[in-house]
Amino acid sequence: SSATDTIRATLFPGDGIGPEIAESVKQVFRTAEVPIEWEEHYVGDQVDPRTQSFLTWESLESVRRNRVGLKGPMATPIGKGHRSLNLTLRKELNLYANVRPCNSLPGYKTRYDDVNLITIRENTEGEYSGLEHQVVRGVVESLKIITRQASLRVAEYAFHYAKTHGRERVSAIHKANIMQKTDGLFLKCCREVAEKYPEIAYEEVVIDNCCMMLVKNPALFDVLVMPNLYGDIISDLCAGLIGGLGLTPSCNIGEGGIALAEAVHGSAPDIAGKNMANPTALLLSSVSMLRHLNLHDKADRIQDAILNTIAEGKYRTADLGGTSTTTDFTKAICDHL
Amino acid sequence: SSATDTIRATLFPGDGIGPEIAESVKQVFRTAEVPIEWEEHYVGDQVDPRTQSFLTWESLESVRRNRVGLKGPMATPIGKGHRSLNLTLRKELNLYANVRPCNSLPGYKTRYDDVNLITIRENTEGEYSGLEHQVVRGVVESLKIITRQASLRVAEYAFHYAKTHGRERVSAIHKANIMQKTDGLFLKCCREVAEKYPEIAYEEVVIDNCCMMLVKNPALFDVLVMPNLYGDIISDLCAGLIGGLGLTPSCNIGEGGIALAEAVHGSAPDIAGKNMANPTALLLSSVSMLRHLNLHDKADRIQDAILNTIAEGKYRTADLGGTSTTTDFTKAICDHL
Ligand SMILES: CC(C)[C@H](C(=O)O)[C@@H](O)C(=O)O
Ligand SMILES: CC(C)[C@H](C(=O)O)[C@@H](O)C(=O)O
Secondary structure (H helix, E strand, C coil): CCCCCCEEEEEECCCCCHHHHHHHHHHHHHHCCCCEEEEECCCCCCCECCCCECCCHHHHHHHHHHCEEEECCCCCCCCCCCCCHHHHHHHHCCEEEEEEEEECCCCCCCCCCCCEEEEEEECCCECCCCCEEEEECCEEEEEEEEEHHHHHHHHHHHHHHHHHCCCCEEEEEECCCCCCCHHHHHHHHHHHHHHCCCCCEEEEEEHHHHHHHHHHCHHHCCEEEECHHHHHHHHHHHHHHHCCHHHCCCEEEEHHHCEEEECCCCCCHHHCCCCCCCCHHHHHHHHHHHHHCCCHHHHHHHHHHHHHHHHHCCCCCHHHCCCCCHHHHHHHHHHHC | CCCCCCEEEEEECCCCCHHHHHHHHHHHHHHCCCCEEEEECCCCCCCECCCCECCCHHHHHHHHHHCEEEECCCCCCCCCCCCCHHHHHHHHCCEEEEEEEEECCCCCCCCCCCCEEEEEEECCCECCCCCEEEEECCEEEEEEEEEHHHHHHHHHHHHHHHHHCCCCEEEEEECCCCCCCHHHHHHHHHHHHHHCCCCCEEEEEEHHHHHHHHHHCHHHCCEEEECHHHHHHHHHHHHHHHCCHHHCCCEEEEHHHCEEEECCCCCCHHHCCCCCCCCHHHHHHHHHHHHHCCCHHHHHHHHHHHHHHHHHCCCCCHHHCCCCCHHHHHHHHHHHC
């Protein structure tokens, strides 16, 4: 199929500010004439027994069919008897790698101006096994599960990513000096994969030391790959270096080439519906989605328009210290296209 | 006993640069006329069957008897059949809380100049249980253990510390949205203790969000208390904010009031014996030890001398960008006393 054929993609606008920032993406895509037709799905208002969560079976089927999607923030409703929306998506779609490019934004000043790294997080197991129980009163345990299969899969993704994106080094982050068997297995798998990529440098960094190095000198890192919880922690730390979750794209890769890009910030109910939300994270995530679809020209154009708008500094939303509305900021991006 | 009675304290100079930086502490204490008599113990050259590590039984007995000690870096010899030196100390002496004050050093520039927080880490259980096994080929698990007893104990320590050190807030760091039972129990214990300290504000912060906030604005935090692994990660992250492990003091508190202060940086074998090491972390740890002994006058004098020497910037060791030897830097501190 040629690049101008229409591609169907699932869109989860999500809750809170989700629909507003999703509107922003739709407008930018229209302006840039991206050949994508959205299939919109909302979080249901009751638990779907087939998914055990407020996500409907149909919405999951939509991603499975389209193999590509974009997701806004989803606040899991409080209560029992259902699963977290984010965890349901990861489990049901087998989204095994969470990929977050993290780059300093020109013109948006933080304490760091030299961040240019990618975190790749194993997204299905580890400390997120859900296996916990009380041993005796006052003593509880949770199980961290590391498998050879999931470790090889995410390591393979990381090295392949490094190779195809002109990256030079992969750092495996671990705490194998303490968790010799679990993190040890993760490292063993990374080493096996590293052997197949002699052109990519490989190193192993203990997580505590990694965090110290990241805050001292993030330029030391290139591609980082790690088990689930370390990825959760380090990807947020890295987002903090460049200004926060409102500015960082994220994309989840699933078995069989599914890609679900997402804004990982919250649904900010306090400002929902007020035309104040910053759509940058969702927009940059939509760029990740376009790259996954090999629509690099469109991706480059949109990314440049976003970055130039932020760099100019004339239109910025409140979270970045400006006074622009979501729609003004979006319009400014469209004007740059 | 009056403050001028001699107090016996155990000193583990440790390996690598350990003996040189311990010498620096001894000299500063002599100059400041600190009424301490050191009982020095070195790491043995073979495994002591009574401790299952290279630490001798006598050295542990020394800390148990003196109830107070200072420890340089100890590199655990590689090989099987023995336990890590640091973990042996924590287990055998029941060092349940690791306390690390983290303050920006006036005159030593990093990207942050407003760090003034304390991390208090549970030091005996959690992910450090040592319980791991292979379930089937390619599937391994490790157990994280959280107990009511250890959680209450460290929470109590944190709130008591906050109260007696003029601190206003305790933040409990957790991932209870994922590990509801283990981290949930930890939080439950923190809440129970918080009730007893109505004058201290209490909040709960998810670890990923905490790391993001720390790199964006560390001034948001005051006292942080957390399970073992999060403490390992966050205390190193915080050290990074002010310049690294070479500048941060640490003190371990054990059951029955034992205090073992320690420099948490490595033994730096590459520069050992070259009179290049920076003794600051061990010196500041020795100040923590003096405070534990209520020798606040001596502690203040020594701390001021260290901070003034660093602030002046005339004498700095290589790791801080200077050219001073360990002995010159130490002499400069003594001259400030
Ligand atoms: C909301 C939470 C369950 C989630 C996680 O821990 O994975 C979030 O922090 C993330 O990184 O997507
Ligand atoms: C050396 C290592 C076992 C240790 C730990 O993980 O506790 C270290 O990182 C520390 O913080 O003292």
